[in-house]
Amino acid sequence: MTETIAKTEISFTVNGRPRTVTVEPRKTLADTLREDCGLTGTHVGCEHGVCGACTVLVDGKAVRSCLMFGAQADGAEIRTVEGLAEGEALAPLQEAFIRNHALQCGFCTPGFLMLITGALDENPDIRDEELTEILSSNLCRCTGYRNIIRAAIETAETLRRSRGAA
Amino acid sequence: MTASDKTEAKPLRAERTRWIGQRVTRLEDRPMVTGTGHYVGDLNLPNQLHARVVRSAHARGRILGIDCAEARALPGVAAVWTAEDLGDLPPIPFRATSIKGLDPYCQPCLARGDVRYVGEPVAIVFAETPQIAEDAADLVFADVDEIAPYLDATQDPPDFAEGHGCEPVVIEKGYGDAEAAFAQATHVIELDLGIGRHSGIPMETRGALAVWDAGRRRLDMYGATKRPHWNRDRLAEMFGMSPSEIALHEPHVGGGFGIRGELYPEDVLVCLAALRLGRPVKWIEDRREHMQSANQSREQTHRIRAAIDADGRILGIDETLWHDQGAYVRTHGARVADMSIGLLLGPYRVPAYRARAHYRLTNKTPAATYRAPGRFEGSFVRERMIDAIAVRIGLDPMEVRRRNFIRADEMPFARNLTALETEVILDSGDYEGLLGKALAFSDWQRLSAEAETRRAAGDCVGTGLGFFVEKSGLGPSELVRVSVSTDGRVEVVTGAASLGQGMETAMAQICAETLGVHYNVIRVVHGDTDRIPYGYGAHASRVTVMTGEATRRAAELLRERALDMGAELLQAAPETLDILDGMIVSRDGAEVSLAEVARHLDPASATRGAREPGLAAEAWFHNKHMNYPYGAHTAMVSVDPETGAVRVERYSVTYDVGRAVNPAMIEGQILGGLSQGLGGALFEEFRYDESGQPVSVTFADYLMVSSAEMPPCDILILEDAPSPLNPLGLKGAGEGGVTAAGATIASAIDAALGRPGLVERLPATPQYIRRRIAEWDAAHGTPEGADA
Numbered sequence: 001m002t003e004t005i006a007k008t009e010i011s012f013t014v015n016g017r018p019r020t021v022t023v024e025p026r027k028t029l030a031d032t033l034r035e036d037c038g039l040t041g042t043h044v045g046c047e048h049g050v051c052g053a054c055t056v057l058v059d060g061k062a063v064r065s066c067l068m069f070g071a072q073a074d075g076a077e078i079r080t081v082e083g084l085a086e087g088e089a090l091a092p093l094q095e096a097f098i099r100n101h102a103l104q105c106g107f108c109t110p111g112f113l114m115l116i117t118g119a120l121d122e123n124p125d126i127r128d129e130e131l132t133e134i135l136s137s138n139l140c141r142c143t144g145y146r147n148i149i150r151a152a153i154e155t156a157e158t159l160r161r162s163r164g165a166a
Numbered sequence: 167m168t169a170s171d172k173t174e175a176k177p178l179r180a181e182r183t184r185w186i187g188q189r190v191t192r193l194e195d196r197p198m199v200t201g202t203g204h205y206v207g208d209l210n211l212p213n214q215l216h217a218r219v220v221r222s223a224h225a226r227g228r229i230l231g232i233d234c235a236e237a238r239a240l241p242g243v244a245a246v247w248t249a250e251d252l253g254d255l256p257p258i259p260f261r262a263t264s265i266k267g268l269d270p271y272c273q274p275c276l277a278r279g280d281v282r283y284v285g286e287p288v289a290i291v292f293a294e295t296p297q298i299a300e301d302a303a304d305l306v307f308a309d310v311d312e313i314a315p316y317l318d319a320t321q322d323p324p325d326f327a328e329g330h331g332c333e334p335v336v337i338e339k340g341y342g343d344a345e346a347a348f349a350q351a352t353h354v355i356e357l358d359l360g361i362g363r364h365s366g367i368p369m370e371t372r373g374a375l376a377v378w379d380a381g382r383r384r385l386d387m388y389g390a391t392k393r394p395h396w397n398r399d400r401l402a403e404m405f406g407m408s409p410s411e412i413a414l415h416e417p418h419v420g421g422g423f424g425i426r427g428e429l430y431p432e433d434v435l436v437c438l439a440a441l442r443l444g445r446p447v448k449w450i451e452d453r454r455e456h457m458q459s460a461n462q463s464r465e466q467t468h469r470i471r472a473a474i475d476a477d478g479r480i481l482g483i484d485e486t487l488w489h490d491q492g493a494y495v496r497t498h499g500a501r502v503a504d505m506s507i508g509l510l511l512g513p514y515r516v517p518a519y520r521a522r523a524h525y526r527l528t529n530k531t532p533a534a535t536y537r538a539p540g541r542f543e544g545s546f547v548r549e550r551m552i553d554a555i556a557v558r559i560g561l562d563p564m565e566v567r568r569r570n571f572i573r574a575d576e577m578p579f580a581r582n583l584t585a586l587e588t589e590v591i592l593d594s595g596d597y598e599g600l601l602g603k604a605l606a607f608s609d610w611q612r613l614s615a616e617a618e619t620r621r622a623a624g625d626c627v628g629t630g631l632g633f634f635v636e637k638s639g640l641g642p643s644e645l646v647r648v649s650v651s652t653d654g655r656v657e658v659v660t661g662a663a664s665l666g667q668g669m670e671t672a673m674a675q676i677c678a679e680t681l682g683v684h685y686n687v688i689r690v691v692h693g694d695t696d697r698i699p700y701g702y703g704a705h706a707s708r709v710t711v712m713t714g715e716a717t718r719r720a721a722e723l724l725r726e727r728a729l730d731m732g733a734e735l736l737q738a739a740p741e742t743l744d745i746l747d748g749m750i751v752s753r754d755g756a757e758v759s760l761a762e763v764a765r766h767l768d769p770a771s772a773t774r775g776a777r778e779p780g781l782a783a784e785a786w787f788h789n790k791h792m793n794y795p796y797g798a799h800t801a802m803v804s805v806d807p808e809t810g811a812v813r814v815e816r817y818s819v820t821y822d823v824g825r826a827v828n829p830a831m832i833e834g835q836i837l838g839g840l841s842q843g844l845g846g847a848l849f850e851e852f853r854y855d856e857s858g859q860p861v862s863v864t865f866a867d868y869l870m871v872s873s874a875e876m877p878p879c880d881i882l883i884l885e886d887a888p889s890p891l892n893p894l895g896l897k898g899a900g901e902g903g904v905t906a907a908g909a910t911i912a913s914a915i916d917a918a919l920g921r922p923g924l925v926e927r928l929p930a931t932p933q934y935i936r937r938r939i940a941e942w943d944a945a946h947g948t949p950e951g952a953d954a
């Protein structure tokens with residue numbers, strides 16, 4: 001049974017760092033990141049693709065890492081919550097979350113951060129309504145979302161302004 | 167000399183930074199936004215085994231046998247246990263109250279003889295990997311002779327076991343002459359109401375990691391929260407160990423809402439396995455398991471009767487409720503049913519009251535507390551009655567409220583009732599004042615006029631208001647130790663727990679203001695039985711009040727000690743000194759840091775003199791009575807009468823919390839609570855089919871509010887009625903966002919559809935609303951201008 005399943009070797013970059021891990025084909029990307037890469041910032045809330053706590057960026061796109069096998073990420077470029085800050089300096093979105101009280105228990109937070117980061121990367125000119133719409137794909141049980149929406153919109157504005165200034 | 171006398175004498179104190187009342191950012195946040203927080207699932211120990219629970223597939227039946235042979239034979243399986251393997255391990259106890267007779271109904275850690283709900287643990291597998299454990303669990307076969315399940319607590323209770331029925335107790339409360347009140351009444355109004363089965367559903371499922379060090383005789387369990395000390399003591403009793411041999415530790419916790427951190431069968435089994443198998447054991451629940459095994463709540467059927475005089479004044483209330491406890495008594499005993507009738511009356515004067523709660527065991531997942539337990543339900547029932555009185559008398563519901571409110575000058579107001587084993591004495595409040603503020607703040611007149619205009623144009627739009635009284639600051643006691651280390655950092659140690667509410671920040675603010683340091687030099691340690699001998703946990707909105715006041719007292723004591731040492735070092739009288747941002751300063755500008763003072767108080771320091779070593783202090787706060795924050799919700803909703811779908815367009819919450827330590831965090835609590843309250847009002851429900859199979863076991867079936875359903879919400883926090891029961895005037899603020907949501911939404915839906923009394927049950931799902939429109943119209947005729 002379990003032990004006879006052949007493991008496969010896969011390589012990808014996570015937060016800019018190349019990794020090679022050996023995993024069972026049935027292992028999800030979420031578990032691969034958590035168990036084989038030691039990146040436990042990616043959380044698992046349902047394993048059904050509904051809650052979005054496990055959201056990471058794969059080749060720039062926000063995906064639910066509980067719905068994807070680790071093996072499917074072979075060769076991909078992955079970003080997780082651990083890759084958002086640069087050293088001690090938090091990303092503007094992380095700061096906006098803190099400033100706006102957009103988190104309480106923090107369990108859903110990495111998923112929301114990656115979801116929003118993906119959306120802003122993909123379309124820096126995203127309209128507020130679109131951004132708000134995208135946020136409805138993840139669940140949070142603590143905050144009632146309003147502050148998450150605020151943090152997302154504020155960050156979009158900050159980024160737009162800093163691009164304008166550049 | 168008292169602390170306040172000293173305050174007067176200190177001229178410098180006015181310049182001190184205020185921390186209480188400030189919207190500072192949270193100390194908790196950085197690890198959470200960087201992914202460096204550690205929840206129990208993130209923790210691992212070398213050589214650990216993984217547990218997987220085998221759960222009953224049947225709602226009710228006799229266990230004929232459990233075949234574990236195949237599972238045991240699977241390579242990588244260390245052990246498979248059924249009830250037989252547990253020996254005389256006692257069932258899980260509950261926190262005793264004066265209600266007797268519940269013991270025979272406690273849950274064994276693994277089903278013994280009978281299974282009583284789908285999801286009940288019948289066996290447990292321990293294996294080298296979670297995958298092997300899961301495979302092995304699939305191989306365990308429980309042979310069950312099914313019995314028809316008991317699923318409707320309003321039906322006559324069958325037998326639970328030989329000599330024990332499914333209704334262990336009927337709780338009765340009351341005062342005054344209810345019979346006379348009903349005899350005198352101009353009107354008697356009777357309503358049949360119900361609330362569905364909900365739960366907290368934290369985004370992190372439950373989990374535990376236990377390790378036994380036989381050499382040191384020491385059992386450590388990670389993943390505890392809410393009640394670590396109580397759970398430790400019960401584990402010690404169940405295992406016949408000393409509490410000193412067991413330590414519970416709270417990692418980061420992904421939300422609790424009342425349901426997490428109770429002592430569950432899985433916690434006990436994981437600890438027992440660590441003891442017996444001699445290896446660390448880890449268990450992480452999956453979502454489906456969570457939906458059928460973690461505590462559920464709320465499901466009650468109410469029949470409320472009110473005796474009313476010609477002016478709409480309440481003369482008496484008679485209330486009967488049927489509480490669906492599910493399959494076993496859990497750690498709360500019968501508290502929710504008890505509290506439901508103990509706190510039902512909210513802000514209103516009710517001269518005579520008679521209530522009974524039928525506490526019944528069915529074949530569903532067991533129930534206990536979930537955020538605003540008994541009050542979400544009770545507020546729905548009571549405020550539905552207020553609306554019904556308004557209709558019957560032909561008065562504005564606000565006027566009905568005004569006529570029945572307990573007045574501010576009647577406070578404190580003894581209810582003559584008990585709840586949570588304390589007398590209900592409303593400590594402070596100006597209900598009428600708050601109602602006025604809530605109406606003004608929510609722009610009630612304009613919104614209601616707008617709704618009317620839109621109704622005239624054919625839309626179904628309405629406004630609703632729900633008034634509520636919460637309770638908080640449940641005692642009995644809390645202990646806090648504050649210390650300053652030689653680098654000037656401050657540590658606050660409490661036995662309370664943190665499940666994500668921001669308690670670290672709130673305690674740091676109270677300590678910072680009292681002591682005179684910046685809040686970010688403070689570290690708050692909680693939920694660890696190793697660090698403090700007593701703790702009463704995080705529940706019942708008690709932490710801000712109980713731990714907050716204990717923190718203030720300990721910080722005040724520590725401040726005195728610091729000033730005493732500082733006075734000698736600065737050659738000044740202590741009362742001429744102040745502490746500003748961690749520095750003791752004198753009037754002539756001399757200063758010494760708290761770090762320096764801590765070094766002078768080292769046990770070996772020559773300057774210490776006869777003073778107690780260390781710059782530290784500890785203090786208790788004991789409190790016999792709860793206090794009672796209160797508020798109002800308003801909503802504007804639109805309903806699509808074709809589909810029955812409700813859209814909440816606007817919402818407001820006005821909440822008097824006595825004293826707001828951090829308004830931004832309180833707003834966060836209110837918003838989060840509201841999202842759960844709206845879920846309970848409109849979407850969320852654990853449903854069971856006729857055979858007792860749960861049909862809401864994923865997020866696809868148990869519908870929670872997402873950002874798309876969450877309306878904009880205006881929040882007004884008031885501090886008009888500080889609690890006289892603690893010096894800061896604190897009341898807890900964790901539950902008021904939930905409490906009146908059901909009542910408010912029901913009222914707004916009635917108004918939108920122009921059909922008073924339409925909503926009798928929550929959640930008001932689209933199907934329910936369509937059905938009720940048909941029923942209402944059949945009974946009363948289609949209202950003028952409304953769609954048939």
Ligand code: FES
Pocket residue numbers: 043044045046047048049050051052053054055064065066067
């Ligand atoms: S854990 Fe992946 S969506 Fe919930």
Ligand code: FES
Pocket residue numbers: 102103104105106107108109139140141142143369420421666
């Ligand atoms: S902050 Fe707790 S689930 Fe979102």
